[in-house]
Amino acid sequence: MWFSKSQNQVLEELDVKLETGLTEAEVKTRQEKYGPNKLQEAKKKSLLSLFFSQLNDALIYVLLAAAFVTVLVHEYADAVIIVAVVILNATIGVIQEAKAEKAIEALNKLTTPRSLVRRNGEVVEISSTEIVPGDIVILDAGRYVPADLRLIVSSNLQIEESALTGESVPSDKFADKMFDSESMPIGDQANMAFMSTLVTYGRGEGVVVHTGMETVVGSIAKSLNENVEGMTPLQKRMDELGKTLGKLALIITIVMFLIGIFQRRDLLEMLLTAISLAVAAIPEGLPAIVAIVLALGVTRMSKINAIVKKLPAVETLGSVNIICSDKTGTLTQNKMTVLKYFTLKGLVDVDITADKAEAEGDAKELIKSFVLCSDATANGQESTGDPTEVALIVLGNRHGMTKDTLNTTFPRQDERPFDSDRKLMSTLNVEGTGYRVHTKGAIDNILKISSSALVDGQVVPLTETMKAAFLAEAEKMSDQALRVLGVAFKDTKEPLAPEEMEKDLTVVGFVAMIDPPRLEVKDSIAAAHGAGITSIMITGDHKNTAVAIAKDLGIARNISEALTGAEIDELTDEEFASRIGQYRVFARVSPEHKVKIVKAYKAHGNIVSMTGDGVNDAPSLKHADIGVAMGITGTDVSKGAADMILTDDNFTTIVAAIEEGRNIYNNIKKAVIFLLSCNLGEIIAIFISVLFSFAIPLLPTQILWVNLVTDTLPAISLGVDPGDHDVMKKKPRNPKESFFANGAGTRALIGGVLIGILTLVAFAIGLHEEGYTLFNSATATEKIQNHGRTMAFVVLATSQLFYSLTMRSETKSIFQVGLFKNRYLILSIIAGILLQVGVINVPFLAEAFKVRPLSTFDWSVVFGLALIPLFVNEIIKIFMRAYRRKNNIVD
Numbered sequence: 001m002w003f004s005k006s007q008n009q010v011l012e013e014l015d016v017k018l019e020t021g022l023t024e025a026e027v028k029t030r031q032e033k034y035g036p037n038k039l040q041e042a043k044k045k046s047l048l049s050l051f052f053s054q055l056n057d058a059l060i061y062v063l064l065a066a067a068f069v070t071v072l073v074h075e076y077a078d079a080v081i082i083v084a085v086v087i088l089n090a091t092i093g094v095i096q097e098a099k100a101e102k103a104i105e106a107l108n109k110l111t112t113p114r115s116l117v118r119r120n121g122e123v124v125e126i127s128s129t130e131i132v133p134g135d136i137v138i139l140d141a142g143r144y145v146p147a148d149l150r151l152i153v154s155s156n157l158q159i160e161e162s163a164l165t166g167e168s169v170p171s172d173k174f175a176d177k178m179f180d181s182e183s184m185p186i187g188d189q190a191n192m193a194f195m196s197t198l199v200t201y202g203r204g205e206g207v208v209v210h211t212g213m214e215t216v217v218g219s220i221a222k223s224l225n226e227n228v229e230g231m232t233p234l235q236k237r238m239d240e241l242g243k244t245l246g247k248l249a250l251i252i253t254i255v256m257f258l259i260g261i262f263q264r265r266d267l268l269e270m271l272l273t274a275i276s277l278a279v280a281a282i283p284e285g286l287p288a289i290v291a292i293v294l295a296l297g298v299t300r301m302s303k304i305n306a307i308v309k310k311l312p313a314v315e316t317l318g319s320v321n322i323i324c325s326d327k328t329g330t331l332t333q334n335k336m337t338v339l340k341y342f343t344l345k346g347l348v349d350v351d352i353t354a355d356k357a358e359a360e361g362d363a364k365e366l367i368k369s370f371v372l373c374s375d376a377t378a379n380g381q382e383s384t385g386d387p388t389e390v391a392l393i394v395l396g397n398r399h400g401m402t403k404d405t406l407n408t409t410f411p412r413q414d415e416r417p418f419d420s421d422r423k424l425m426s427t428l429n430v431e432g433t434g435y436r437v438h439t440k441g442a443i444d445n446i447l448k449i450s451s452s453a454l455v456d457g458q459v460v461p462l463t464e465t466m467k468a469a470f471l472a473e474a475e476k477m478s479d480q481a482l483r484v485l486g487v488a489f490k491d492t493k494e495p496l497a498p499e500e501m502e503k504d505l506t507v508v509g510f511v512a513m514i515d516p517p518r519l520e521v522k523d524s525i526a527a528a529h530g531a532g533i534t535s536i537m538i539t540g541d542h543k544n545t546a547v548a549i550a551k552d553l554g555i556a557r558n559i560s561e562a563l564t565g566a567e568i569d570e571l572t573d574e575e576f577a578s579r580i581g582q583y584r585v586f587a588r589v590s591p592e593h594k595v596k597i598v599k600a601y602k603a604h605g606n607i608v609s610m611t612g613d614g615v616n617d618a619p620s621l622k623h624a625d626i627g628v629a630m631g632i633t634g635t636d637v638s639k640g641a642a643d644m645i646l647t648d649d650n651f652t653t654i655v656a657a658i659e660e661g662r663n664i665y666n667n668i669k670k671a672v673i674f675l676l677s678c679n680l681g682e683i684i685a686i687f688i689s690v691l692f693s694f695a696i697p698l699l700p701t702q703i704l705w706v707n708l709v710t711d712t713l714p715a716i717s718l719g720v721d722p723g724d725h726d727v728m729k730k731k732p733r734n735p736k737e738s739f740f741a742n743g744a745g746t747r748a749l750i751g752g753v754l755i756g757i758l759t760l761v762a763f764a765i766g767l768h769e770e771g772y773t774l775f776n777s778a779t780a781t782e783k784i785q786n787h788g789r790t791m792a793f794v795v796l797a798t799s800q801l802f803y804s805l806t807m808r809s810e811t812k813s814i815f816q817v818g819l820f821k822n823r824y825l826i827l828s829i830i831a832g833i834l835l836q837v838g839v840i841n842v843p844f845l846a847e848a849f850k851v852r853p854l855s856t857f858d859w860s861v862v863f864g865l866a867l868i869p870l871f872v873n874e875i876i877k878i879f880m881r882a883y884r885r886k887n888n889i890v891d
Contacts (some may be wrong), residue, residue: 002150003179003189010150010207014134018152018205021118021136030132037131037147037211039218048083050809051091061194063290077446091864115146116503118205119266135208136546139199148215149193149206151175155858156202156417158386160195161186162328164591165540169336169387169483169515170200185565185590186216187540201386202375220591220618241672242740252683259690289671289711293719297664306657307631313643316626317661317669319607321732323654324598324620326612327539327546330630331553331651332515335383336391339482339516340562342473344455344466350395352516359399362454366508369487371396373427373438378403388485391513392440410436416498424449426501434493437501442472443486443510450488450507459506462682474510480556481548482512514545524652529554535602536584538620542585556584565589568596577603582823594620611646611654613638617877628654663723665733670718672739673748674807678710680752685759685792695777695785697763697792701849706797709835713828714804721808721822743880744808747873754869755799762795762865763788768859780848790851794836798866801832806873811880833850 001011005020016022022030039811055064115128116138123138128146131137139151141505145159154175161171165187172735177191186194193199193206196213212218297314301307308314338350357366370392376385378393393403410429418425424836426442434488439446447470453462474484488505526537537550543562550556562585568576573596580600586593594610598620601608610617610624618641621627629642630649639645646653698706734741740748764774766788772780779789804825809817820826839845841853854862 001182001184003149003184004177007150007152007175007480008524009866010209011152014207014209016134016136016207018136018207019120020121022132022134023120026134027119027130027132031130034132035140036129036209038129044782058154058335084533091887115496116140116143116631118158131208131211133211137206137208139193139204139206141201141203143197143199145193145195145197145199147195147208148210150209151191151206153205154202154205156419157204158797160198161194162334162540164194164197173202173204175204175206180417183569184448185540185588189590206221243707252687263693288757289715289719290668290674290857291425292716293664293671297660298718301657301660304656304660305631305646305650305732306660307645308643309645310643313626315662316607316643316665317609317732318665320609320626320658320661320845322534322536322601322606322608323528324536324538324601324608324610325595325651326543326617327537327549328515329613329649330547330611331521331537332517334515336387336483337516338391338395338511338513338514340471340477340512341395341509342477342512344453344469349471350398352398355385357398359401361457362508362607364399364401365399365454365457365489366487366511367396367399368486369438369508370402370405370440370511371401372410372429373425373487374439376404383708386514388513390481392485392511395511413419414498420501424502426498427502428496431491434491435495437490437492437496437505438487438501439489439505440485440487443470443484444458446486446488446505446507446510447471449502450505452504452506454506454508462507468512470507474512477510477512479544480512481542482514483546484510486510491743514548517549518651519554521651524655525554527655527728528658531655531658533621533729534584536597537585538586538589538597541587541591542587546587547763548584550585561585562587565593568593573600576600580604591617591619595623598623605736609654611651613649617641628657633747654835659723659728662727662733663721666724666727667719667721669739669744670721670807671715672803673713673744674718674800675715677748677751677803677807678755679707679735679758681755681796681800684707684753684756685763685796688756688760693778694760694774695767695780695788697760697789698796699789699850702793702851703851704799705839706793709797709832710800713831714801714825716803717822717825717828718807720824723819724809747810747876750876751803751869751873754872755796755803758865759792759796760869762862765861766791769858786852790840790854791858793849793851794840794854794862795837795865798833798863799869801829802866802870803873804829806870806877809877811877811884813874813877 005013011018015026055259064083067083071079101854114125115131116123116125117131118124118136120139131147135147136152137146139149139157141147148203151157151173154173154177157173157175158170159173165171165185171187172190173193173503174190179189179191186192193204195210203734210216213222294312296312298308301314325331337352339352341348341363342352343366345362348363374385374387374389374392376393377383378390378397383390383393396402396406410431411430412427413435413643416424416426419440422441423445424439426437426439428435428437430436439449447462447467450462452459453466454460460754468598470486474486477484486507487509488507490503490505492500528535535553535555537546537553537555539546543559543564547559550562551558556562561583563583565586565588568589575598577600580597581604582668586597589597594617598608598610602625607626608624609626609628611628611630612618612621613630617629618640621638621641621643622630626644627638627642629638629640629645631645631647632649644657682698682703686703689695689697739745760774763777767773767777767780767784770780770784770787772784772788777785805819808814808822809827839849840851846852
């Protein structure tokens with residue numbers, strides 16, 4: 001490990017001299033050996049491969065098989081419709097996924113285009129892709145690190161590594177440090193600089209130890225190339241349903257053939273009947289309806305600031321019971337903020353919402369010194385410099401002491417820059433007719449160089465009691481995971497040399513700051529908890545800081561619920577997975593740890609969401625069941641790896657998206673149960689007729705028409721049904737739960753049986769009007785059969801249309817959910833009835849479908865029969881509600 005080697009060892013091993021760098025000949029040799037310093041791009045999927053991947057579904061296979069058979073028996077219209085449905089479904093999926101899988105491209109964009117290197121003894125600027133191991137790279141503030149470096153020289157060097165580590169504060173770098181450990185978190189490798197991180201302060205030089213895919217960012221790119229795509233809960237349910245329906249269609253075909261042989265019927269006629277039954281068993285429009293419902297869900301979610309990249313991710317959200325969230329920038333505001341300040345007059349809470357609050361006395365001197373002893377800027381929404389110093393400037397702005405005004409009034413004459421050994425920074429500013437030294441740094445170091453203190457505007461000798469008061473209060477702040485920074489000053493008549501500044505100072509006090517939680521997150525976490533969802537914090541920050549934030553947000557109760565990356569490494573995968581449920585906070589973790597955490601939760605059958613915004617979050621976003629990236633602060637890498645992007649970076653949007661996901665699944669389930677009830681009715685009507693040698697009550701074209709009427713508009717309208725407001729009061733759905741759980745299968749069976757029997761009843765009534773019964777219907781003329789078929793045809797279609805009204809809720813009546821709340825469904829029912837009337841009364845359509853006009857009496861009969869399944873299901877709901885009230889079951 002390079003961080004465990006000295007500068008000389010590294011230079012010797014890489015065969016390079018710091019003073020001269022590599023020669024052009026050495027560069028050329030190494031470029032041939034190591035290749036360009038860039039990340040490999042993942043192989044892109046072509047539109048054709050994306051299209052065929054959409055066809056990899058059991059239900060699609062069954063539909064294609066049905067289309068093939070219908071072609072063999074010359075039922076071309078059926079085949080065309082089935083194939084059209086399959087193509088529509090695949091096309092929608094391709095459109096949604098065409099922009100996905102761009103994570104590696106985004107990683108490439110992170111690499112800096114130009115870098116300063118020393119070659120042939122001269123400093124030159126080159127493209128970062130030309131850098132090779134052994135190059136000496138020059139770093140200064142504002143420049144991106146072009147490759148992984150072992151630092152050789154550092155001077156007050158600070159590097160922003162939050163994209164890799166999750167820490168909100170830049171890391172101090174020390175070239176002369178060495179570490180004995182064989183492994184160490186990235187955030188602790190103080191003598192290393194990593195590709196795509198940003199230098200925020202100081203300067204340094206480093207030797208390149210890794211380029212391209214061998215860098216830390218490169219290792220993340222490799223993990224993104226892993227094929228971790230799994231089936232979503234919805235895809236699993238649809239796959240199971242497709243296999244079940246496929247088996248059912250096969251069984252129906254075999255049984256029909258056996259019955260035909262036993263009854264000595266015409267085998268070709270039986271084949272056509274069997275195919276019509278098989279087609280009736282399979283809701284041809286279901287894949288397209290599911291895709292359309294998900295696509296409409298995507299549109300609705302975009303309006304609540306959630307952009308979904310893949311259709312199934314919408315439904316997956318509804319199953320989530322674990323949200324693993326990065327801390328910095330997701331749960332917190334990703335900006336240091338002063339919460340309190342302390343002088344010997346006492347501790348004061350800062351009103352961070354106030355635009356301007358006048359400071360007086362000692363507090364005014366404290367803020368003034370902090371602002372003057374800072375190099376950052378902060379004006380409105382824009383800021384530059386170290387986040388800690390930005391927080392101090394913001395503190396001054398809130399108290400009417402802006403940096404520009406103070407610098408104009410008290411110009412800086414000299415300074416002593418921050419040094420990691422001293423942990424102090426000092427400036428010399430004009431003050432009246434003389435000068436004043438302003439020094440900020442660690443409070444214990446400030447006290448060591450102070451001989452007096454400011455109390456009520458008076459400089460008094462610093463006593464041991466005063467020191468103890470400062471240190472005791474600072475310790476309390478540290479226990480709350482607040483970062484403490486002290487300040488002192490000294491007046492002088494003459495300018496002082498830098499080394500003379502930090503002696504005999506007057507201590508004023510200190511500030512306590514933190515990267516605060518987002519204001520709305522606490523309520524969102526509480527709402528998620530109420531919905532049976534556990535929130536987990538995963539961060540590269542320190543344990544105490546993470547736990548303090550987690551306690552404030554309601555994620556964890558105490559530090560025993562926190563685990564560090566180093567502690568994770570001490571556990572085997574099995575031990576870690578078995579204990580994963582004990583923890584709510586994971587601190588000081590690496591990208592590998594994040595993936596390990598997600599996998600451990602998934603091993604227990606959880607549906608895991610991972611939110612994040614940094615490069616370090618990308619692998620875990622990809623491994624999670626659904627990855628959620630931040631749209632504003634998120635890197636392109638995290639957005640590329642995620643399934644969903646929050647355009648407002650608001651944790652609350654996740655909860656809203658989960659509610660939307662739950663309602664979408666419920667709506668899809670309504671559509672599935674509705675379609676299966678309808679198709680079961682068709683199967684029962686035809687199967688009973690064949691079994692008892694009745695005339696077939698419905699022709700294949702009539703079955704296809706009914707499926708077209710009921711499988712489209714009404715089913716889609718159920719798919720966009722207004723959401724249930726109580727859905728977030730329930731626990732997440734078991735991912736293993738089938739569509740038929742909780743009585744849904746029974747309801748589908750009851751509805752199907754009723755629709756099938758009533759269709760036969762209508763057929764029988766039509767035959768009876770012509771002097772025939774079901775038992776001698778096979779001997780009736782085609783004209784007489786067509787009268788009964790017309791009534792059966794209308795009852796089958798209209799009963800399904802009316803039945804859709806009762807499918808909007810499992811327990812609530814049509815009036816409780818609002819009869820006209822789903823206006824699309826009402827319009828679909830009206831349109832379906834008008835289409836049925838048109839088919840029967842328009843001559844050329846009646847000829848094609850072999851139907852005939854009905855009398856007023858016939859219409860009253862068919863509508864009366866068609867309403868029965870609706871009424872029966874509403875009566876069942878009354879008993880269900882009574883049972884739930886008796887057993888205190890919440891709807």
